[in-house]
Amino acid sequence: MKRSIIIHPDPRLKKVCAPVADLSDDLRKLADDMLETMYDAPGVGLAAPQVGVLDRLIVLDCVKDKGDAPHPLIMFNPKVIASSDELNTYEEGCLSIPEQYAEVTRPKVVDVTWIDRDGKERKETFDGLWATCVQHEIDHLNGKLFIDYLGPMKRQMITRKMQKLKRDRARV
Ligand SMILES: [Zn+2]
Numbered sequence: 001m002k003r004s005i006i007i008h009p010d011p012r013l014k015k016v017c018a019p020v021a022d023l024s025d026d027l028r029k030l031a032d033d034m035l036e037t038m039y040d041a042p043g044v045g046l047a048a049p050q051v052g053v054l055d056r057l058i059v060l061d062c063v064k065d066k067g068d069a070p071h072p073l074i075m076f077n078p079k080v081i082a083s084s085d086e087l088n089t090y091e092e093g094c095l096s097i098p099e100q101y102a103e104v105t106r107p108k109v110v111d112v113t114w115i116d117r118d119g120k121e122r123k124e125t126f127d128g129l130w131a132t133c134v135q136h137e138i139d140h141l142n143g144k145l146f147i148d149y150l151g152p153m154k155r156q157m158i159t160r161k162m163q164k165l166k167r168d169r170a171r172v
Contacts, residue, residue, distance in 0.1 A: 001033050001036070002033065002036055002037050002040055003033050003034065003037045003051040003052075004051070005037065005041070005046075005050050005051060005095050005096060006049070006050055006051065006052055006096055007096055007097070007098070007162055007165065007166055007169075008094075008096045008097050008145060008147075008159065008162050009159055009162060009163065010096075012049055012052055012054065013049055013050070013096060013140070013143065013145060014143040015049060015054050015143050016141070016142055016143050017047075017048065017049055017054045017055055017056045017057075017140075017141040017142075017143075018054060018055060018056065019056050019077050020055050020056055020057060020076045020077055020115070023076065023115070023117075023119045027055070027057065027076070028117060030048065030051075030053060030055075030057065031057060031059060031074040031076075031117060033051070034046050034048065034051060034057070034059045035059045035061070035072050035074070037051065038059055038060075038061070038095070039061070039070075041095050043095045044060060044061060044062045044064075044129070044133050045058065045059065045060035045061075045062070045133045045134075045136060045137045046058065046059050046060075046095060046137070047137045047138075047140030047141055048140075048141075049140055049141065049143075050095060050096050050140060055076075056076065056077045056078070056141045057074075057075070057076050057141075058075050058078055058134075058137035058138065058140070058141065059072065059073065059074050059075070059137075060072075060073050060075075060130075060133050060134060060137055061073065062129045062130045062133050064129070074116060074117045075112075075114035075115070075116070075122075075134075075137075076114060076115040076116070077114060077115050078112055078113070078114040078134065078137070078138050078141075079112065079113050079114065079138070080110045080111070080112055080134075080135065080138060081111050081112065081113055081123075082110065082111040083107035083109070083110045083111075084107045084108050084109035084110070085107075086107070086108040086109065087105050087106065087107060087108055088105070088106060088107070088108035088128070088131065088132065089103050089104065089105045090103065090104060090106075090129065090132045091103050092104045092132065092136060092146045093146075094136070094145060094146055094147075096145070097145065097146075097147060097158060097162060098165070100147075100158045100161065100162075102146065102147065102149075102150055102154065102158075104132075104136075104146050104149045104150075105149075106131070106132055106135050106136075107131065107135070108127065108128070108131060109125060109126065109127045109131055110125070110126050110131045110134065110135060111123065111124070111125050111126075112124060112125075112126060112134055112138075147159070
């Protein structure tokens with residue numbers, strides 16, 4: 001089932017999310033719904049607060065080429081445990097900030113631990129777009145958006161555009 005995505009600015013996008021203690025069927029269903037919502041958008045990542053749930057859960061799939069097999073990841077309690085000194089700059093976007101893009105610099109390689117859909121502990125090294133995406137999504141769980149990396153002028157400009165977008169959408 002598709003969920004609706006919250007658009008910035010919204011207080012729920014500024015909250016620190018709670019760790020998941022027990023993997024319930026409800027949480028698995030939420031994760032599956034989030035993947036469906038993400039693919040439909042389309043996007044490469046989605047965090048639970050973006051659908052109004054303040055739990056530490058993200059989903060991602062950074063396979064960009066249509067011909068390649070999808071590689072969906074569901075991460076409960078994801079955590080960056082190591083990051084490279086080497087940095088990487090990508091033009092980032094966000095499903096909660098539609099059609100706005102800006103360059104953000106982050107560590108190029110990160111080691112991440114998480115609990116998967118089956119409740120198993122996992123650890124993987126991510127590089128390139130995957131590294132950027134997983135860091136962007138984990139930021140969401142700490143109430144942080146990619147526009148928080150930008151200067152105040154640019155951030156305000158984007159926020160005003162989003163306020164206008166929300167007003168326009170509310171009118172229809
Ligand atoms: Zn985002």
